[in-house]
Amino acid sequence: MPRLHVNGKARAYDGPAAKRLLDVLREDLGLTGTKEGCGEGECGACTVLLDRRPVNSCLIPVCQAEGQKIETVESLGSPERLNVLQEAFLTEGGAQCGICTPGMLMTAWSWVRGGGSDSPEAIRRVLAGNLCRCTGYQHIVNSVVRAVRERRRGRAAAKAPRKATTARAPRKRRKA
């Protein structure tokens, strides 16, 4: 029986080994933040991180994720305390209908957390596997640029290097 490591917790799963990671997350673990857009790895709406790298969870049989750290959108901030990337999306209009957003965020988070640059051209290349039909991408690119810069500023202000998880939410979001 595979033991899954999801968002920092060990989770038991006793279903079929070939079930799509996407379905296990949504149906067995109740993590419906991860969305299905096409079911064939084209749109990226189902993107999660496996050992910090973005993958299409609709193409991964759950057994293949065993022993790897799985991160979903639920691992980022909460509505009361957004992380630096989510906050940037809110400020820059990076989310419209919101259905591509979880996948978009996970791809972008792997870039931002991994110390990626704030070059819009580089960010466009990073996001090319995540389709969005609402924004025309400009506001998403702007969001990621802002997040890279905010995170850099936050880390510089903290002076000492910090772990990725503590770099979240440098400031409290305004009351909604």
Added chain:
Amino acid sequence: MARSRRTSPPRREGPEKLCGRLQYVDDHPLPGALFGATLRSTIPRGRILGIDFDSAFPWSEFVVVTARDIPGRNVVALIEDDQPLLADGEVRHAMEPVALVAHEDRARAYEALSHVHVRYEPLPAVLTLDEAMAAEKTPAGAGSVFKSFLIEKGDVEAGLAGADRVLEGEYRVPHQEQAYIENNGMAAWVEEDGTLVVLGSLQCPYYVHKALKAAFALPDDRVRVIQAATGGGFGGKEEYPSLIAGHAALLAWKARRPVKIVYDRTEDMAATTKRHPAVVRHRTGVTRDGRLVAQDVEVVMDGGAYVTLSPVVLSRGTLHATGPYECENVRVRSRVLRTHTPPNGAFRGFGAPQTLFAAELHMEQLAEALGVDSLTLRRRNAFSKGSVTATGQVLGESVGARTSLERCVKRSGFLKKRADNARWNRGKNKTWRGIGLALVHHGAGFTGSGETYLASRAAVSLTRDGGIRVLAASTEIGQGTNTMFAQIVAAALGVAVDDIVVETPDTGRVPNSGPTVASRTCMIVGGLLQRAAGQLLDEARRVLGGAPATRQAWKKAARSLCGAEDERRFEVEYQTPAEIRWDDKTYKGDAYGVYSYGAVAVDLEVDRLTYEVKVRRVTAAQDIGKAIHPLFVEGQIMGGTTQALGWALHENVIYEGGYMRNAQLTNYIIPTSLDTPPLDVDIVEEPYSRGPRGAKGVGELPMDVPAPAIAAAIHQAIGLWMTSLPILPERLYEAHAPAARQR
């Protein structure tokens, strides 16, 4: 551009979306729910001789529904009521729903479909617009015209006869898939008191409500429609959700258990609506110095197998067919024909992108024929205050056509780029470059009479504890409805945006504000809310002896105004402004209350080897009256621009034998972040006195402009007029390479 937390407050449901907590239909757990699947026709047209169910299959595990199980009328009630909920006796397009099955296990439900066999007697089918036009005059084509329109102004034949130059042109535009990233889905259940409830991904709760009432023969209060979070619509969730809601409801009605139907991508693309393909012919007379003297336009659209929204799409296409130009002699003849393909329907722009592509590209060709540049020709003829349109409407206010054009030209450096590109193309480079321009108008809201018939309502309510709530049927589908409504009401009442609650559209709670379509949500429904808020404020003033300035004052007003009730509603209905006069019979008068205007410059290059087109930059200047939320307005303009870029360059719906053959995101290509250039947006604000704080519509306008600008840019790059979309590399190669070799 001015963009602050004050003018652009954070998206209301943004934090929930950004944390993956907002529930779309498939995210709702619905304990005990069955999953529904749809059996669809496998031929484009035929008589149904019988439906056979494999006897060895354990059907007792399943719920099965056919047309016979429909308690009310077997129609998707909309305009003509000609589309059945489930085919009965005859199928009229491939992928038409014939039967439904449901099971606890989603995979089992789909598996069951392969154990149902429909026997058909095939009938002759008309599969393309060309076939439909060829069949029109034959007995086979009888009754194939769903709707036609005629606009006449002046004397077009005399105008053409007196013109210095007459130019003809034919333009073709294809299907387009909305490709919202969330596929269609609906859940349904029956409450203990017999009320039928559906929850789902949709744009128009009251369209679904109307359709369910007809299908189940239920009164108003026995049907309740609730919007789930909706992952994009673009028109694709305007009418088709009524059909899916009907299916989920039929299964739930029979099973007496909740039922969920969620399409996968292929089913969604192959079965649901697309943009109407069209052929548009222009015959235009012009004076030597570039003044339009006659425009004769013919528009033919492909409606698909059922009427659905085609008459209204054709209407908008017809009303925009002459472009944003004044001309004394005009004739527009239009019709939409039936083909045996899935019904075409609403898609952002709703007929206008089709006819405006033709109108604008024809202006380019006209300029070439006259030996002037197209900017000069546009300056000569564009609408300005006091212009009279093809329907005889006098444009009295908020006419930003010329301002948009000039600001776009200046901001994009159009003239310099054009010269630079010409120089570049003479050199030995790996690409050819071009910049192109387009200018359009887009009527905001329904037509003059359309809004009158809709008689939309919206309300602001004050709850006993002093809460202020917005009650409207307009849906948040990404465009920012919730936030924008809160802004309008907050500004009208002088309270903070955060003090306003915007309720989720639920027909059990909200009045019928009409559909979330036609760029009408801000201008029409926002206007209603501004009026409703005004009534609330007047009442609060009356009971308090002055305007409430604090939360405490609002609470005091609430106690007094609500009395023993939980809330006091201030509900208003749309009133047609006295100056708007429209005649549906003659198609004369004020077609729309007001128009938005947009100009776009597209700078692109064509690879000399592969003929791939790379868009380098898009500059858009668009007059929308007033940007209530500038960040969201930018988002609308950028998103619509990108969809138009996809329509012009990438998106290619391939129909074969009446089937969409590329119903996957793998081979139906929508723009990625790498296909999309930096987008530069200039918001032009020529306020409209009837709009809330001066606002007009913005949703559809951006979809109208880029395609003809791209075709114009390609003409500068390679010297060819590409009059059919999409302009794929292989089509460019075929058109250009032989000619290039001869040079």
